[in-house]
Every structure is written in structure tokens, then in C-alpha cells.
Amino acid sequence: MKTLESILSVHPFFVNLESKYMALITGCASNVRFEAGEFIHRQGEEANSFCIIRQGKVALQVCPPHKNPVTVQTVSDGEILGWAWLVPPYHWQFDAQAVELTRAIVLDGKCLRNKCNEDHTLGYELLSRLLPIVGQTMEATRIQLLDLYGARS
Amino acid sequence: MTEKKIIDREGLNQLIKVLLDMGFQVAGPTLRDEAIVYENIQSIKDLPEGWTDEQDGGIYRLKKRSDKALFGYVVGPHSWKKFLHPPERRLWKATLNESDFEIIPEESDPRKFAFLGVRSCELHAIAIQDKVFLEGNHKDPSYQLRRENAFFIAVHCGQAGGTCFCVSMNTGPRAESGFDLALTEVIHDNDHYFVVETGSDRGMDVIKKIPNRKAEAREVEHADSKIAEATAQMGRVLDTTNIKELLYQNLEHPQWDDIANRCLSCANCTMVCPTCFCSTVEDVTDITGDHAERWQKWDSCFTMDFSHLHGGEVRTSTKSRYRQWMTHKLASWQDQFGSSGCVGCGRCITWCPVAIDFTEEVPKICGSENSNTAVTKENEAPHENS
Amino acid sequence: MTPSLYTVKKKIAESHDTFSLDLAPRDGSPLITFQPGQFNMLYAFGVGEVPISISGPAPGTSGLIHTIREVGNVTRALHQLKKGATLGLRGPFGSSWPIEEARGKDVVIIAGGIGLAPLRPVIYKLLEQRNQFGNIALLYGTREPNDLLFTKEFEIWRGKYGIQVKITVDTADSNWRGNVGVVTTSIARVSFEPAHTIAMICGPEIMMRYAVLEMKRRGVSEDHIYMTMERNMKCAIGFCGHCQFGPAFICKDGPVFRYDKVKHFFGIREI
Known part of the structure; x- marks a missing residue:
């Protein structure tokens, strides 16, 4: 069986992270598994976990009143689930529901953000890995807003 | 180069008649709606004798000339494309029978045009439209028919208009090719004659049918100096470098x-x-x-x-x-x-x-x-x- | 300029607003030959003519199949046609996808909405000689799951031929088990060797703009990226002037263009 550290160190998010930080991060990590349909977190809940998807698919959903939930994004293999654990007020903005059996590593978000506060080099490392993802997500959201495929009328 | 001929006003009238007799629909400049436009003509009486046009940005005005020139104007709002590439044309018809239908292709246009008074810039314009309709992978057969049937009588410009810039575009004022006959209108002292160049065998055949004589060097010089005047008169200039x-x-x-x-x-x-x-x-x-x-x-x-x-x-x-x-x-x-x-x-x-x-x-x-x-x-x- | 008459052999509902017409010459003459990416002008009696990409061959059709989205008068009239009905057809016209160029390379196909239709013949062409190509990926995005075309074929492409098929929609309800996100985000989810990849992109112009950016970011060179352009078109033979895009006539120089050849004009507003 692979160790958590060996799994984490090949995950795209952590590739080439210094080994002392890798060890530190592994210290607050645990293996988890979500069944299809299981909620990983709910909108408004405190964001205290940082979920690294190994395999599977998670839907980020909003549920408008009197309507069925709408999926606005899915994340899957090799991707990460959200950044609310690092950004005040540390609350989730969306529901996250496993669409299929999903295996992930969960990092203790609270522990991680404390470590980032203590060691700004680590903080910078994580932020510079998160920021491109935030940027891409925002770009994707903007393209989604354009409603590309609708007939213009 | 074939030798240049001289015809007079009556000779020009004969030319129109010969072309009409040959079955051509002769189109040339004529006065209509305070402009010189291209329409069907029957004789030199239809030509805009003694008229010229004054042109500038947004301005077109007819003015009387002091002489009886027949081609003493520059160009009007029309061009020959209205004949060769008509403003509207039926492509085909179709009729429905229950849920099925048939397409009936348009019959080809039997008209043959002779264009009198084609300017050098206009010959270039026609050559440019030829590239569009005849020289690509697809040919427009309807354009091709009208184009191949057409007889071109160019008239070199003896004056340039206020908005002309053919010299900048290398398209005039002398018509170099693409015509069957090319005329230069010369009014000198009391003489009024046309120096005629032939540009094709068809042109040669036609000119033989009307009274003409060999041009004298002096007459050719007068004609050339008219064209040179037009060159010097260009109302506009455009630098086309890069x-x-x-x-x-x-x-x-x-x-x-x-x-x-x-x-x-x-x-x-x-x-x-x-x-x-x-x-x-x-x-x-x-x-x-x-x-x-x-x-x-x-x-x-x-x-x-x-x-x-x-x-x-x-x-x-x-x-x-x-x-x-x-x-x-x-x-x-x-x-x-x-x-x-x-x-x-x-x-x-x-x-x-x-x-x-x-x-x-x-x-x-x-x-x-x-x-x-x-x-x-x-x-x-x-x-x-x- | 005069259409030939064709008969509707089969009409297939592809999605809530999209259908396919399988056509054959009414007089029984042999089918026209065409290259993937080319299009025909289809004429509905009395209503008009529209350019429609050839979307086949596909299993169970004769080969000359056109996938049409109902967006205007003519496409609506074409939708009214029943099996056995007559329509007019001119074509095929235009440039084609670079299949030969792609031989021995990885192929990434990115399609948005109805843009999958002109790419489907490419997929079948690649499948015919599967071993001549490296990794093949199809990234396909639509607005919602019910806009997806040719869904029954995905599993065959995936299973039998090992094509990486990534489907994504812009938005979905919780019944949807697939991906949600823009099609460009799928590019990171497939494997290919950027230096030896031919990309073929067809979809809304803005989608293609971002897809090109993302492929370039992945290291695919501009002369290996092909895409299609769309403009108003009347004649399809370079006479009417409507389909000009900078110096190109989309009807004869396109609709498939190599990106580096048109990039100067691609993205300029109202060009």
C-alpha cells in the first residue's frame, strides 16, 4: 500500500513541493472515500477541509428555491475541491456532492492555514498553486456566462 | 501596332449603325436625370453633345461646354457592370407538384452588347470583375456569355475629373488593352474627328465597314496631347505603397x-x-x-x-x-x-x-x-x- | 447556381432542436464524393438556401447526412420535410479537415454544440485506420445535457477504439452524471504529445478562441491548430462576397482554416 506522502507528492497540485513541506502537509492528511450521492460539504458550512481528488467526480451545486439543484462545475481526477478553507470567512459557497464513487485525500484546512500563517514561504507556495486554479475557474465561469451555444437573439 | 485611322462625326454615327445592324444592343452615354448615364442608344444624337461634368467630393454637376464634344465628360454614376453584372437577375424558377418540385433553369440571355465610350478605368474594372466571375474555380456562365459577346469601344480620356485618380492606380487615362476599338476625340480649330485604334480582329472588321482614312502624324499628336492633358489634370492622388x-x-x-x-x-x-x-x-x-x-x-x-x-x-x-x-x-x-x-x-x-x-x-x-x-x-x- | 434535387431518405431527431437529414439524389445517380469538413447548400422550396456541413458517414445512414439546428426560416422549413420529400442541394463546397497531416500524430478534436457535426466524419475517418494515428481525444461541450448530439456513438468510440471522449456541459441538474464546466477545461484532462498533435476545433467563435489559447498554452504550435469559421453565405462559390473574413472567402478558402493563416483577423471585433 502506498503511503499518503507518496500519493500526495505525485498529485498535480503538490508536484515539486519541497519535501519538508510535503511531510508537514502529510501530517494533516487522511484518506477518504465518498459514495455516489454523498455530500462532501454543504453551502454555508465552515470550510475546514481541503479535498484533493484522486479519482472520481464531485459536483458543485447551487439549489435555487423551488427548483432542482443546478450543477455549475464538476471536479475530477487530479483536481482539487475549493479554496474556501484558505479564504476568510472560511465558509463553503456551494454544495459539493460526489457524482460517483470518489476517492480523495482530505487535509485539515484549519491546520494548514495556521501553518501558512506561521511559515509564509509555505503560504506562498500553496497560494501560487491555488491562484492559477482560481484564475482558470474564473475564466471558465466567464465563458459559461457567455452562453456560447445559445442562438443569439 | 496597326495604323491609326480617322473617322468623323458621321463616321461615328455609321459605326453605331453598323453595330446595330450586326445585332448588337449599343449602349453609350446619354443625358438623363441631370447626369450622364449609360443607356441604349440609336445614333450620335443620343450622345451628350456639348456637355461636361463637374465633380468633387459629394458634387456632380452638368455644365455646357463651349464646343460640341460628344465625349467631353468624365464618368457618371453608372458603370458598365449594370449590363455585364445586372442589378437583378432571375437565377431559376421552381414549381411544386404535391410534395415534389422541379427546378427550371433560366434561359441564357440572347442580348449582345456593344459598349460605346468605355473609359480606361472602366476597362480595368471589367478585367477585375472577370477575375471574380471567370477566373476562379467556378465560372458564372451568365456573366461569361454577356462578357464574351460584348463589343468594346473605348474612348481615351481627354480630360480628368475632380475626383479622378487613375494615374495613381495605373489604370488610365489611356486605354491600353481590352477594347475592340479605341477612340480619341479631337476638336481642333474647326475640325472634329476621332483617332481610331483597333484592338482586335473584330474591331478591324467593323472599322472596315465605315468610311475612314489613315491618320496623319499631326492628328495622332493632337490626340496624344489630349490624353497627356488628362494625365496632368488628375483631381486626386493616392499613394498605394504598401x-x-x-x-x-x-x-x-x-x-x-x-x-x-x-x-x-x-x-x-x-x-x-x-x-x-x-x-x-x-x-x-x-x-x-x-x-x-x-x-x-x-x-x-x-x-x-x-x-x-x-x-x-x-x-x-x-x-x-x-x-x-x-x-x-x-x-x-x-x-x-x-x-x-x-x-x-x-x-x-x-x-x-x-x-x-x-x-x-x-x-x-x-x-x-x-x-x-x-x-x-x-x-x-x-x-x-x- | 442551380441546385440538384435530392430526396430525404431518413430523418433523425438528434436533440430537442437538432435533426439530421440523410439524402440521396432523386434521379438515383451516385452520391457525390466529399471530404470531411465540406458543406452543401440545402434549399427548401420557396423559402431559401442555407450552408449545412456534411455530418456523415455514420452508422445506419447512406453517407450524405446533414445535421441541422433549427435557428431560422430555412432550417425550420427543412425540419418540416418528411421522409421522401424533395429538397435542393448544391455542393460539396469548401476546404476539409487535415486528415493526412494528422497521420502518425495525436489528434485532439474540440467541438462545441452543433460543431460536432462537421467533425463526425473526421472521427469515422480516423477510426477506419485507427492504428495510423496516436492518441485521439474528443472534447465536446454543449450548454445542457439535452443539447448533446450523437450520444449513442460515444461509447463505441471510447470502448472499441480507445478514443478519449470527454463530454462536458455548461450547466446541468443533479441527474447529470457527467462533467460540468466549459469545454476548454477538458483539455487538461486528456493526454497527448503537444509537439506531435493536430488540433481540430469547431464551435462558436468565442469557444474556439479560448480553445486555441488553451492548446497553445499546452504547447501545440499554431500551424497544427485547425478551426472553422462561419459567416453569412449566399452563393458558396466566391461570387456573392458575403462570407469574407479578412482576405478569405469562407466558402472557398474555408470553412476549415489553419489557425496561423487567419490569426491576424481572428478576434478582431466585427471583422
Whole structure:
């Protein structure tokens, strides 16, 4: 069986992270598994976990009143689930529901953000890995807003 | 080169008659609606004797001449494209029988045109439209038929108009090729005659049928000096050096906005342009719904519909439509057909209701002020305190 | 300029607003030959003519199949046609996808909405000689799951031929088990060798703009990226002037263009 550290160190998010930080991060990590349909977190809940998807698919959903939930994004293999654990007020903005059996590593978000506060080099490392993802997500959201495929009328 | 001949006014009249007898529909300049336009003519009586045209940006005015010249004008709003590439034409008909239908192709146009008074710039314009309709992978058989049947009598320009710039575009004022016959009208002392050059065997055959005599050197000199006068009179100048690259590099130049503030998007420039070839199609049915026709009609890139794409238009602003027109004419035409799409006839300047002037705008967009007219205009700007 | 008459052999509902017409010459003459990416002008009696990409061959059709989205008068009239009905056809016209160029390379196909239709013949062409190509990926995006076309074929492409098929929609309800996100985000989810990849992109112009950016970011060179352009079109033979895009006539120089050849004009507003 692979160790958590060996799994984490090949995950795209952590590739080439210094080994002392890798060890530190592994210290607050645990293996988890979500069944299809299981909620990983709910909108408004405190964001205290940082979920690294190994395999599977998670839907980020909003549920408008009197309507069925709408999926606005899915994340899957090799991707990460959200950044609310690092950004005040540390609350989730969306529901996250496993669409299929999903295996992930969960990092203790609270522990991680404390470590980032203590060691700004680590903080910078994580932020510079998160920021491109935030940027891409925002770009994707903007393209989604354009409603590309609708007939213009 | 074959020797030049001389015919007089009566000889010209004979020429028209011979062509009519040969079955040609002779089209030439005539007066209508205070302009010189191209219509069917029967004799030299239909020609605009003693008239000339005064042209400038947004201005076209007929004026009496002091002589009896028959071709003493420059060009009017029409060009020969209205005959060769008609403003509207039925492409085919279709009839419905229950759920099935049949298409009936249009019969070919039996008319043969003889064009009298074709200017050099217009011959170039026709050669440019030939590239569009005859020299690509697809040929327009209807255009081809009219084109091949047509007989061309060029008339070299003896004067240039206020908006002419054929010298800049290398398209005139002397017609070099593409004609069956070419005339230079000479009025000297009390003489009024035409120096005739033949450009084809057909032309040779026709000239043999009318009274003519060999031209004397003195007469040819008079004719040449008339053409030289026109060359020296060009009302406008356009520097075409690197014009394609410069326009492509300046697609977002602020001058496009400046033009758009004046341009009415009226499409006049495209209608009078002798090279503009764009068309649209209209599908129509009669009241029973059983008979359908498809018509081709001139279209203009200045209309909103032109760029319609399911649910919206690509070129909504006047700026983008003017840019499309000018860059097509002067830049992308070169990529598409290997030559400029402009022959310097000046019609787009004359017939622009707000006098937008190609030759003034191009140097502004291309970032240089090397056009003579532009420089002159700037120097003329009033500076009270200078 | 005069259409030939064709008969509707089969009409297939592809989605809530999209259908396919399988056509054959009414007089029984042999089918026209065409290259993937080319299009025909289809004429509905009395209503008009529209350019429609050839979307086959596909299993169970004769080969000359056109997939049409109902967006205007003519496409609506074409939708009214029943099996056995007559329509007019001119074509095929235009340039084609670079299949030869792609031989021996990885192929990434990116399609948006109805943009999958002109790419489907490419997929079948690649499948015919599967071993001549490296990794093949199809990234396909639509607005919602019910806009997806040719869904029954995905599993065959995936299973039998090992094509990486990534489907994504812009938005979905919780019944949807697939991906949600824009099609460009799928590019990171497939494997290919950027230096030896041919990309073929067809979809809304803005989608293609971002897809090109993302492929370039992944290291695919501009002369290996092909895409299609769309403009108003009347004649399809370079006479009417409507389909000009900079120096190109989309009807004869396109609709498939190599990106580096048109990039100067691609993205300029209202061009």
C-alpha cells in the first residue's frame, strides 16, 4: 500500500513541493472515500477541509428555491475541491456532492492555514498553486456566462 | 501596332449603325436625370453633345461646354457592370407538384452588347470583375456569355475629373488593352474627328465597314496631347505603397471612428463602384405558393443584413462596415484576386453624400500624410493668428 | 447556381432542436464524393438556401447526412420535410479537415454544440485506420445535457477504439452524471504529445478562441491548430462576397482554416 506522502507528492497540485513541506502537509492528511450521492460539504458550512481528488467526480451545486439543484462545475481526477478553507470567512459557497464513487485525500484546512500563517514561504507556495486554479475557474465561469451555444437573439 | 485611322462625326454615327445592324444592343452615354448615364442608344444624337461634368467630393454637376464634344465628360454614376453584372437577375424558377418540385433553369440571355465610350478605368474594372466571375474555380456562365459577346469601344480620356485618380492606380487615362476599338476625340480649330485604334480582329472588321482614312502624324499628336492633358489634370492622388500591409496593420485605427461619424452607411459608394460585385439572393413565391423563383440582386457590405448570422449581425457598427469596404477594395482584394479592387474612377468620392474621400482617408489611416490632396487641404486650413 | 434535387431518405431527431437529414439524389445517380469538413447548400422550396456541413458517414445512414439546428426560416422549413420529400442541394463546397497531416500524430478534436457535426466524419475517418494515428481525444461541450448530439456513438468510440471522449456541459441538474464546466477545461484532462498533435476545433467563435489559447498554452504550435469559421453565405462559390473574413472567402478558402493563416483577423471585433 502506498503511503499518503507518496500519493500526495505525485498529485498535480503538490508536484515539486519541497519535501519538508510535503511531510508537514502529510501530517494533516487522511484518506477518504465518498459514495455516489454523498455530500462532501454543504453551502454555508465552515470550510475546514481541503479535498484533493484522486479519482472520481464531485459536483458543485447551487439549489435555487423551488427548483432542482443546478450543477455549475464538476471536479475530477487530479483536481482539487475549493479554496474556501484558505479564504476568510472560511465558509463553503456551494454544495459539493460526489457524482460517483470518489476517492480523495482530505487535509485539515484549519491546520494548514495556521501553518501558512506561521511559515509564509509555505503560504506562498500553496497560494501560487491555488491562484492559477482560481484564475482558470474564473475564466471558465466567464465563458459559461457567455452562453456560447445559445442562438443569439 | 496597326495604323491609326480617322473617322468623323458621321463616321461615328455609321459605326453605331453598323453595330446595330450586326445585332448588337449599343449602349453609350446619354443625358438623363441631370447626369450622364449609360443607356441604349440609336445614333450620335443620343450622345451628350456639348456637355461636361463637374465633380468633387459629394458634387456632380452638368455644365455646357463651349464646343460640341460628344465625349467631353468624365464618368457618371453608372458603370458598365449594370449590363455585364445586372442589378437583378432571375437565377431559376421552381414549381411544386404535391410534395415534389422541379427546378427550371433560366434561359441564357440572347442580348449582345456593344459598349460605346468605355473609359480606361472602366476597362480595368471589367478585367477585375472577370477575375471574380471567370477566373476562379467556378465560372458564372451568365456573366461569361454577356462578357464574351460584348463589343468594346473605348474612348481615351481627354480630360480628368475632380475626383479622378487613375494615374495613381495605373489604370488610365489611356486605354491600353481590352477594347475592340479605341477612340480619341479631337476638336481642333474647326475640325472634329476621332483617332481610331483597333484592338482586335473584330474591331478591324467593323472599322472596315465605315468610311475612314489613315491618320496623319499631326492628328495622332493632337490626340496624344489630349490624353497627356488628362494625365496632368488628375483631381486626386493616392499613394498605394504598401497599402495592403498598412491597412491590415491599422484595423483598429481611430480614423475609422472618425469616418463612421460622417458615413451614412447609404451604400452609394458600393452601387457606383465599377468593381463592387457583391450580391444577395431572394427566394420568392407567388400567392399560390406553388411557384418559386430565386433572384440575384446587387448587395452592399454597408447594409446591416449583409453580415447576418443566425440571430445577429457580425458588422453592426458603421465603422466596421466602412472598414470592410475600404480594406476589401484596397487590401484584401490583392490577396483574393492579385490586384487592387480600386481603379481610381473617383465615383465613390463624387457620389458620397457627405463627401468622404478615399484619397484623404487612406493616408490618415495608414499613418502618413503623403497624399498631395491631404497636404494641400491641411495647408489651406485657416489659421487666423499665423 | 442551380441546385440538384435530392430526396430525404431518413430523418433523425438528434436533440430537442437538432435533426439530421440523410439524402440521396432523386434521379438515383451516385452520391457525390466529399471530404470531411465540406458543406452543401440545402434549399427548401420557396423559402431559401442555407450552408449545412456534411455530418456523415455514420452508422445506419447512406453517407450524405446533414445535421441541422433549427435557428431560422430555412432550417425550420427543412425540419418540416418528411421522409421522401424533395429538397435542393448544391455542393460539396469548401476546404476539409487535415486528415493526412494528422497521420502518425495525436489528434485532439474540440467541438462545441452543433460543431460536432462537421467533425463526425473526421472521427469515422480516423477510426477506419485507427492504428495510423496516436492518441485521439474528443472534447465536446454543449450548454445542457439535452443539447448533446450523437450520444449513442460515444461509447463505441471510447470502448472499441480507445478514443478519449470527454463530454462536458455548461450547466446541468443533479441527474447529470457527467462533467460540468466549459469545454476548454477538458483539455487538461486528456493526454497527448503537444509537439506531435493536430488540433481540430469547431464551435462558436468565442469557444474556439479560448480553445486555441488553451492548446497553445499546452504547447501545440499554431500551424497544427485547425478551426472553422462561419459567416453569412449566399452563393458558396466566391461570387456573392458575403462570407469574407479578412482576405478569405469562407466558402472557398474555408470553412476549415489553419489557425496561423487567419490569426491576424481572428478576434478582431466585427471583422
